[in-house]
Amino acid sequence: MTTIKDSVHDHIEVEGAAEALLDTPEMQRLRHIKQLGTVQLVYPSANHTRFEHSLGVYHLASRALSHLGIEGDAAAHVEAAALLHDVGHGPYSHNIEDVTHRHTGKYHDDVEELVARGTVGETLENEGLDPERVAALVEGDGEFGQLVSGELDVDRMDYLVRDAHHTGVPYGTIDHERLIRELTFVDGELVLAEGNVQTAESLLLARALMNPTVYQHHVARISKAMLRRASERLLDEPDIDAEELRRMDDPDLLVALRLTDSTRGFAERLATRDLYKRAVWAELPNVPDSIIDAEHDALAAFERDIADAADVSPESVILDVPARPSMTESSSRVMVNGEMRQLERESPLVQALRTAQEQQWRLGVYAPREETERVGRAAADVLGLDADGALVAEVRSGLNATLDEFE
Secondary structure (H helix, E strand, O other): OEEEEEOOOEEEEEOOHHHHHHOOHHHHHHHHOEOOHHHHHOOOOOOOEHHHHHHHHHHHHHHHHHHHOOOHHHHHHHHHHHHHOOOOOOOOHHHHHHHHHHHHOOOOOOOHHHHHOHHHHHHHHHOOOOHHHHHHHHOOOHHHHHHHOOOOOHHHHHHHHHHHHHHOOOOOOOOHHHHHHOEEEEOOEEEEOOOOHHHHHHHHHHHHHHHHHHHOOHHHHHHHHHHHHHHHHHHOOOOOOHHHHHOOOHHHHHHHHHOOOOOHHHHHHHHHOOOOEEEEEEEHHHOOHHHHOOOHHHHHHHHHHHHHHHOOOHHHOEEEOOOOOOOHHHHOEEEEOOEEEEHHHHOOHHHHHHHHHHHHOEEEEEEOHHHHHHHHHHHHHHHOOOHHHHEOOOOOOOOOOOOOOOO
16 A cells, blocks of 8 residues: 545545555656646646646545445446546647547547557556456446546545635535535436535535636637647647647656747747737626537637738737536435435526526637737627727736736
C-alpha cells in the first residue's frame, strides 16, 4: 500500500492494481497536464494537475465502492478505471480536445487502445484485470460505469472541490462525503437515496456557479481560443499529426508551438499573457441560430470574412461560439416517496439555473487590443449582430458588475 498526502482529501491510500499503475509512463504523464488548462492565467494558483485529480477520483471511487458493498474483482476494475479515467487527455486538458477530435474522431475517454497496449495494458493483465473492461468503465458503460462517468460520478465530485480549492473560489465546495454516503443502486441505476433532493441540488448549483467564474471566465475562454488556433496551425505543418499531438503534455505543446514559425507568435503571447481582447461579446438571443449551430468549416469562413471586412490579418480574428447551454446534472436521479425520479422533476432550482445559463452564454470575437474596434464592427456586420448590444467597451478595472466580468 502507498499513502499519498493530498491537498483536498488529506491522505489517500492506494493499493492493489491502482498502486501498480501509478508509476506507468501513461499515469506519470498526467503530472505535466494542468487540470484547468489556461485558467491559470486568471487564477494563478490553479496549477493542479490531472494526476492529482486522478488520485482524488480513485479515492472517492474506493469510498463509494466500500459504502455500496462492492468488493473483489468488480471493485478492482472500477478502481483501476477511476485512476485511469483521464489518461487519454491531451495537453492543456479540454482546451484543444475539439481540434484533435476533428482529426482522430477520439475524445479523452476513448482509451481502449491506450489501456490495452503498452505498460498500462501489461500492468492490468499482470494484476488479473481485463483492459477492455476497464476501458468500458471509463466510458461509463454498465452499472458500475456510472460511478466513473455519469450524472452522479465521483469524477465530478472531485473536480468541483479540487478546482474550487486551487482557484480559491467558494462556489464548488460540495459535501462530497454525504453524496457518497447517499449513493445507492435501484434497478441498475445509480441514484441518491430518499431525502436527498437538496444534496443533488448542491451538485447542480456548484457546477452552475463554477461555470461563469472559472470554466467560462472570459480570459480563460480567450486564452483557450488562442491555444486552439495555434494547435490548428501546428497540425497544418507536415512534421506533426493529431495522434502525436494528443500524446503530448503541456510543456511539449508549448515548445512545439515556439519552434514552429506559423505558431511562434501565439506561443509568445500565451507565455507572456499578452492575450487578445474581446471585440464582440454577444448574448444568446442576439445570435442567429445558423451561427450557433455552424460547423467548424463554416465558422472558419466567417473568421476570414470578418478579417477581410476589417482589413486585418486572418490571424487577428478568432470567433468563439460555445455549445448551447446544457445541464446534464439535472437528470440526476433521486428517490422520492419510494419512486426514482429525475432531479429536474423535483427541484425548482433547475429551471432557474437553466435560465441563468442562457443569460450567461456569450459568443466571443477576439482580436489584438489595437484592432478590437475595427474587428468588432466588421464582425457585427458579417454575423448579423446588433452592434449596440454586441460590441465591447473597455471594462474599467475594479468595477466587477457581473460574475464573468472581473479580471
